[in-house]
Amino acid sequence: DAKTTQPPSMDCAEGRAANLPCNHSTISGNEYVYWYRQIHSQGPQYIIHGLKNNETNEMASLIITEDRKSSTLILPHATLRDTAVYYCIVRVYNQGGKLIFGQGTELSVKP
Amino acid sequence: ETGVTQTPRHLVMGMTNKKSLKCEQHLGHNAMYWYKQSAKKPLELMFVYNFKEQTENNSVPSRFSPECPNSSHLFLHLHTLQPEDSALYLCASSQDLLAGGMEQFFGPGTRLTVL
Numbered sequence: 001d002a003k004t005t006q007p008p009s010m011d012c013a014e015g016r017a018a019n020l021p022c023n024h025s026t027i028s029g030n031e032y033v034y035w036y037r038q039i040h041s042q043g044p045q046y047i048i049h050g051l052k053n054n055e056t057n058e059m060a061s062l063i064i065t066e067d068r069k070s071s072t073l074i075l076p077h078a079t080l081r082d083t084a085v086y087y088c089i090v091r092v093y094n095q096g097g098k099l100i101f102g103q104g105t106e107l108s109v110k111p
Numbered sequence: 112e113t114g115v116t117q118t119p120r121h122l123v124m125g126m127t128n129k130k131s132l133k134c135e136q137h138l139g140h141n142a143m144y145w146y147k148q149s150a151k152k153p154l155e156l157m158f159v160y161n162f163k164e165q166t167e168n169n170s171v172p173s174r175f176s177p178e179c180p181n182s183s184h185l186f187l188h189l190h191t192l193q194p195e196d197s198a199l200y201l202c203a204s205s206q207d208l209l210a211g212g213m214e215q216f217f218g219p220g221t222r223l224t225v226l
Contacts, residue, residue, distance in 0.1 A: 043113065043201050043217025044154065099215060101154040 004088045009106040012082075018075040020105050022088030025069040030092050033064060035073050036101070037084040044087065044101070047073065078109045114138040115218035117202050123224045124192065132187040132221045134202030142208050143185040144215065145177060146201040154201065160185060161208045192225045199223075 005023040012018040024033065034049040048055055048062045050071070055062045061074040075082055087104040115136045124130050136143065145157040159167035160179040174196075176188040185202055199222055203215040 041199065041220070041222070043115070043203070043220055044215075045113070045217065046214050049214075099154075099156065103153055 004090055004102060006086075006088055006102065006105045008103060009108070011108050011110060012075075012078045014080060014109055014111050015077055018078040018082065018107055018109065020073040020075075020086050020088075020107065021070065022073070023070045024088070024090045027068050027090055028092075031090045032092070033062065033071050034089040034091060034099075035060070035062065036087045036089065036099075037082075038087070038104070039081075039084040047086075078107075080109050080111065083107060083109045113216045113218065115202060115204055115216050117200075117218035117221050119221060120219065121222045121224075123226065124189070125226050126192060126194070128189075128192075130189045132189070132200055132202075132223075134185040134187075134218055136183055136185075136202075136204040136216070136218075138204060138216060140204040140206055140216070141182050142205045143179060143182070144203040144205075145185065145187055146203065146217075148199040148201060148220075149195075150198070157187075159208070166208065189223075192223075194225050197223055197225045 032049050032051050035047040036044040037047055038044040047059050048057055050062045050064055052064055052068055064071045085104040085106050087101050089099055118133045142161045144159050146154045147157055148154045156169050157171045158177045163179050174191050178186040199220045201220045202218040205215045
């Protein structure tokens with residue numbers, strides 16, 4: 001699986017967009033980018049995933065660069081409840097099961 | 112609510128005790144997982160079950176013994192644990208291990224303290 005690199009922490013003002021970057025320069029053609037988040041002392045929560053096209057759902061948007069070496073998770077209007085650790089995971093789609101979590105980015109949304 | 116429940120939510124046990132953690136999923140999934148999360152560390156996968164069969168044991172010590180009697184229930188039996196086993200134990204489920212395996216639904220976890 002490709003290695004991912006994320007900043008250890010970020011701050012965001014409430015109501016503003018939170019843009020969380022992830023580098024995955026060794027990603028291969030059949031690997032997807034997945035994002036999960038973990039609010040303090042709770043189980044992780046799936047957010048979104050994508051291969052090469054930008055994706056959007058009710059929680060967030062995922063922007064993947066054309067060369068697929070990096071991506072950005074966007075929370076369009078961050079709230080205090082979005083304070084969490086955000087994990088970027090790269091994995092081949094049809095070899096599911098083994099999610100490997102790194103240290104992630106600790107996002108603090110401030111009033 | 113994710114459709115995955117875990118009991119108990121908190122557990123304190125001595126090193127000589129035997130206890131069990133329970134996980135139940137109401138999503139009709141076929142794969143279930145145990146993860147361990149120690150303080151300030153990333154989640155570590157412990158065990159994977161698919162259609163009640165164990166498919167992965169991530170070099171977990173034998174003092175942790177999983178059991179999967181059916182696709183909806185998963186247990187983690189604990190025996191003669193060490194203080195360093197204190198952690199948040201998370202259960203997850205997914206549709207299966209193939210295409211659906213990456214979208215895992217996690218329970219709230221059991222906070223275990225070993226004295």
